[in-house]
Amino acid sequence: AQKVTQAQTEISVVEKEDVTLDCVYETRDTTYYLFWYKQPPSGELVFLIRRNSFDEQNEISGRYSWNFQKSTSSFNFTITASQVVDSAVYFCALSEVTDSSYKLIFGSGTRLLVRP
Amino acid sequence: DAGVTQSPTHLIKTRGQQVTLRCSPKSGHDTVSWYQQALGQGPQFIFQYYEEEERQRGNFPDRFSGHQFPNYSSELNVNALLLGDSALYLCASSWERGGRDEQFFGPGTRLTVL
Numbered sequence: 304a305q306k307v308t309q310a311q312t313e314i315s316v317v318e319k320e321d322v323t324l325d326c327v328y329e330t331r332d333t334t335y336y337l338f339w340y341k342q343p344p345s346g347e348l349v350f351l352i353r354r355n356s357f358d359e360q361n362e363i364s365g366r367y368s369w370n371f372q373k374s375t376s377s378f379n380f381t382i383t384a385s386q387v388v389d390s391a392v393y394f395c396a397l398s399e400v401t402d403s404s405y406k407l408i409f410g411s412g413t414r415l416l417v418r419p
Numbered sequence: 420d421a422g423v424t425q426s427p428t429h430l431i432k433t434r435g436q437q438v439t440l441r442c443s444p445k446s447g448h449d450t451v452s453w454y455q456q457a458l459g460q461g462p463q464f465i466f467q468y469y470e471e472e473e474r475q476r477g478n479f480p481d482r483f484s485g486h487q488f489p490n491y492s493s494e495l496n497v498n499a500l501l502l503g504d505s506a507l508y509l510c511a512s513s514w515e516r517g518g519r520d521e522q523f524f525g526p527g528t529r530l531t532v533l
Contacts, residue, residue, distance in 0.1 A: 307461075340524075345526065346507055346526055346527045346529070347524060347525065347526040347527065348462070348509065348511075348524035350521075350523070350524075353521070394461050394462075396461075401475065404467050404469075404474045404475035405467070405475075405513070406452060406464040406467060406475060406477070407452075407454075407462070407464065407511075407522060408464070409461030409462050409463075410461050411459075411460055411461050412459075412460070412461050
């Protein structure tokens with residue numbers, strides 16, 4: 304069965320520290336997508352990144368970077384020089400695709416608190 | 420370009436009552452998915468609608484039902500509410516032909532069952 308595990312329930316850092324959020328997934332599919340979403344206190348899920356299972360290149364977007372390793376079924380997310388505005392709950396998600404439908408399977412989330 | 424909208428924002432009901440939540444997809448999107456997010460957990464897939472039909476369903480009882488209208492908007496209905504139905508209900512929309520995996524989420528409806 305498809306599964307996403309985010310072992311870190313809560314992380315607290317001081318502003319400007321680097322922080323890595325871990326994500327481990329399980330799937331039998333050969334083609335799949337991995338996602339990271341940010342959920343601020345307002346509740347709306349904000350899309351951060353989508354990664355195709357065939358593309359293992361790491362990606363950097365400003366202070367954000369993602370490390371995808373198929374060999375360990377991991378898709379970790381690093382925030383460099385964290386800021387107070389980064390405080391939120393972050394979710395890793397895995398796509399489950401059938402011939403007729405598509406859905407996301409989410410991890411339980413990691414709450415990040417960045418203290419000034 | 421309006422994103423995904425949901426109404427109402429908050430809702431308080433009592434056990435046994437029925438509730439209807441509404442979702443308007445992002446402009447150009449034709450597929451709507453509903454997720455339930457209990458406090459402290461990740462969203463759980465409820466079901467997905469395309470061409471006014473439910474085409475996949477998650478592990479939720481029949482008390483949860485839905486509908487999609489010709490304009491692609493959607494409703495989620497929950498009957499015989501239980502305390503455990505208290506959650507944030509998220510709607511996500513996507514475009515079947517343009518990227519089924521790109522789901523855009525609305526702000527959610529927070530349902531409290533007393």
